[in-house]
Amino acid sequence: MAPTFLLVGLPGLEAAPSWWTIPLITVYLLSALGNGTILCIIALEPTLHRPMYFFLFLLSVSDVGLATVLMPTLLGLAFADVHAVPASACLLQMFFVHVFSVMESSVLLAMAFDRAMAICRPLHYPALLTNGVISKIGMAIVFRCLSLHLPLPFLLAHMPYCRPPVLTHSYCLHPDMARLACPEAWGAVYSLVVVLSAMALDPLLIFFSYGLIGRVLQGVGSTEDRWKAGQTCAAHLSAVLLFYTPMILLALIDRFKLPLPQPAHTLLSYVHFLLPPLINPILYSVKMKEIREKILKRVLPTKVGCSQ
Structure with missing residues (x-):
């Protein structure tokens, strides 16, 4: 087992690691504030205790969890230029990064299913979609995340490493670590199983759900009804594109060895992990009238948070 792994920072910023802490911390604080507001509003408003908002609650949990678990190594690189990470810490970060990623993908699928049922x-x-059914879906999401990724830290911890322990990102990811192990064939097979069972299957089912929604909306006679239904789905579809587009681009670049400069590749991975937690609360606050009204009702009159 490798005693430490070496992370790379954002290429081109190695000589001046201090200034990019400002946008990094700003993005994280805004993400935590936005998702924290969504969590508070949904938890405290009885009228929002419905399936759609339960899934939105889980989405905010996965967003803020994903952003939080990335921060230790990102801030270590930004503040102190620390590239060496103990294997145990790297495995722990890898586990939670992938758990929250699969959780977000699973919740987006559940939200697409919810919208398809509501419209079709x-x-x-x-x-x-009773409370009992929603609870079972939530437990299934948790079970799926843990069952897919719980074996990873134990498998990687007991693999011999015959390559230099240099990772290609600013955080620990399973494919990045598995390629250093010898032999690496098992890692490639396990990565393929995880990708096909979650990150490849989920977007296909999501877009299939929206195909059903589109077919139903074509038969709706009123333009106003189509507009209302479309507005209901707009925030979720935007969140889906925001989450999957960078991931699919990264997968295509890695699979076909496209000649993308390393700074662009690294920046795209930052976009995939850090942009959804920042943008999703804004999307849902703007597009979903009930969320927007509840936030304004609690924040504007008193100038305080959701604890009032």
Whole structure:
């Protein structure tokens, strides 16, 4: 087992690691504030205790969790130019990064399923998505995240490493660590299983759900009804594109060995992990009228947070 792993910073900023801490910390604080506000509003407002907002609650949990688990190594590089990370810390970060990533993907799929049921089967929707069903979906999401990634730290911890322990990102990721192990074939197979069972299957099912929604909306007679239904889905579809587009681009670049400069590759990975937690609260606050009204009701009159 490698005693330490070496992380890379943002290429081009090695000589001046201090100034880019400002946007990094700003992005994180705004992400925590936005997602924390969503969590507070949904928890404290009884009228929002419905399936759609339960899934939005889980999405905010995964967003703030993902942003938080990336911060230790990012801030270590930014503040102190610390590249060496103990294997135990690297494995722990890798585990939570992938757990929260799969959790976000699973929640986005559940939200697409919820919207499809609400629009395609409106009369049966309350009977189908009961509190008991929603609880089971939430437990299934947790079980899926843990079952896919719980073996990873133990497998990687007991693998011999015959390559220099230099990772290509500013945080620890499973494919990055698995390629250093010898032999690496098992790592490639396990990565393929995880990708196909989550990150490849989920977007296909999501866009299939939206295909069903689009077909139903074509048959809606009123333009106003189509507009309302479209607005309901707009925030979620934007979140889906925001999460999956950088991930798919990174996968294509790695798979086909496209000649992308390393700074662009690293920046794209930052976008994939850090932009959704920052943008999702804004999307849902703007696009979802109930969330927006509850936030304004609690924040503007008293100038205090959601504890009032």
